[in-house]
Amino acid sequence: MSATPARERLVRAAFALFDERGFEQTTVDEIAERAGVGRTTFFRHYRSKEDVIFPDHDGLLSAVKARLDASTEQTALLAVTEAARLVLQRYIEEGENARLRYALTSRVAALRDREIASVARYQRLFREFIGDWMGVTPDGALVAELMAAAVVAAHNHVLRRWLRGDTTDPMAEVDTAMARVTTIFGQRNSSGNGAGTVVMVVRDDRDPDRVAAAVRRALRPPRRLSDPVNDR
Amino acid sequence: MSATPARERLVRAAFALFDERGFEQTTVDEIAERAGVGRTTFFRHYRSKEDVIFPDHDGLLSAVKARLDASTEQTALLAVTEAARLVLQRYIEEGENARLRYALTSRVAALRDREIASVARYQRLFREFIGDWMGVTPDGALVAELMAAAVVAAHNHVLRRWLRGDTTDPMAEVDTAMARVTTIFGQRNSSGNGAGTVVMVVRDDRDPDRVAAAVRRALRPPRRLSDPVNDR
DNA sequence: GTACGAACGGTACTGGGTACCAACCTGCCG
C-alpha cells in the first residue's frame, strides 16, 4: 500500500503543509493525516513538531566528532576544515529541503531558535577539540572558544550564501573561508616568548624592523593594557 | 497590600520554585499562586514560563545598539569593546539571580536553548555593525561574521567564568579578552586581502627592547637556505 | 496453529499559551 516508509512520508507531509499554511497554522494531526498515519506514530518517529524538518544532527555530530578524533597533533587544523566540509556537504545533499527549511527558519522564530541551538552543539564540539589541541592554559581556553566560534560562523556564512543562491560552488568557498580562519588562529607562535607576552603574526611583507619598533613603542609605559599596535 | 509590584514578585516566585522543584516540575499556576496573582496576570507580564527568569534582552539590545551607533569610524573597535562591557556589567549587577539562572540553564535544555537564541541576537547586532564598518566587500562580510562571533564568544567566555566563580575581576578579564579579539580582527580594515601584522600584547614587565628584538627575529622569513634574504 | 515482538492507532490526560469577558479600581466631569 505505502511503498515509502512512514518516516519519509511524514517529512514530506510536514514540509508541504508548512510551506502551504505556515508552521504555526499546521497541527500535528494534519501532518499525520496527510502522511496517512496516526498522531501517535508521528511522535514515535519525531520528538516534536519541529524535529520533523531538521536534519539528523545527532548523526552528523557523531560524524564530525569521528573526523576530529581521527586527527593527529599535526593535522588538527586540516581536520577542523574537513569537519566543516562534512557538515556543509550534508546540507547540500539535502537540496530543496534545505532551502525550504531555510525559508521557514527565516520566518518562524521557534524554528530559527532551534536551528541556532543546534549550531551551538557543533560549536561546543569544536571548542573541546581545539581546546585539547591548544592545551589547557587560560589563554588557550579563550582562543579555543574564539576559534570554535569563528569556525561555525565561517561555515554558516557559506551555507547561508548557498541557501540564498548566492554561490554555485560552496565547497570551494568554505575552503577559503576556513583557510581564513586557520590563518587567523592557527599561526600562533607558542615558542618561548616568555610568559605574559603573546605575539601573533599573520603574514606581513613590511619591514620587520619597523614592526619591531612599533612593538617597542607599544610596550613603553605608561600604556593601558593591551593597546593594539597600528603601524600604518 | 503588596508593596512590591507583581512583576517582581513573579520573578522571585519563579526563581524560588525552579530552584526547589526544577523547571519542568513547576507549573505556571504554582508561580502565580505563590506570587499572589492570577494565572492571566503572569502571562500578561511575561510571554512564557521561560521569559520570567531571563533578563530584559530587548532593553539590553537597545543599549548595545545605542552604544555602537554612537561611535565614529575611528572609535568603532572601542565601541565594540564597551558594548560587550555593557552586557557583562548588566549580568554582574544581577548577582545571585544570574548564578541561579546559570544553574538552571545548565540543567534544562529548553532554557539553555533560549539563552543561546538570545546570544544570537547580540551576535547579529555586532555583525551588522562590524559589517558596515568594514565595508560591503565579500571578504568584509565574512570577516565581520567571524569577528562578531568572536566578540560574543569572548564575552560569554568571561561571563561563564564569573558565573562559575572562577574569577573575581570579570571586567578586567573582558577587557583583555576583547583586546585579544580586536587585535586579531581589527587591523585589516584597509588591507583587502588579509595581509597585515597583528601584534597582541598582554602585560609584560620585561625590557621592551628585548621583546622587540624577539619580534624582529620572529618576523624573519622562515626559509633560510636557498632563498635570498628579504630584509626590507 | 501458536507465541512473540514490533509497529501502529486510539483515548485520555497534563500543561503552556490565547481569547474573551466580567469585575473591579481608579480619576474626572457634570
Place this chain on the structure above:
DNA sequence: CGGCAGGTTGGTACCCAGTACCGTTCGTAC
C-alpha cells in the same frame, strides 16, 4: 453624589503539543 471612561485584574473556556497507556494488527519464528 452619580455616572463614565480607561486600565488592571481574575476566571473560564478553548486550542494544541507532548506523554502515558492500552488494545490491535501483522509479520515471523517455532
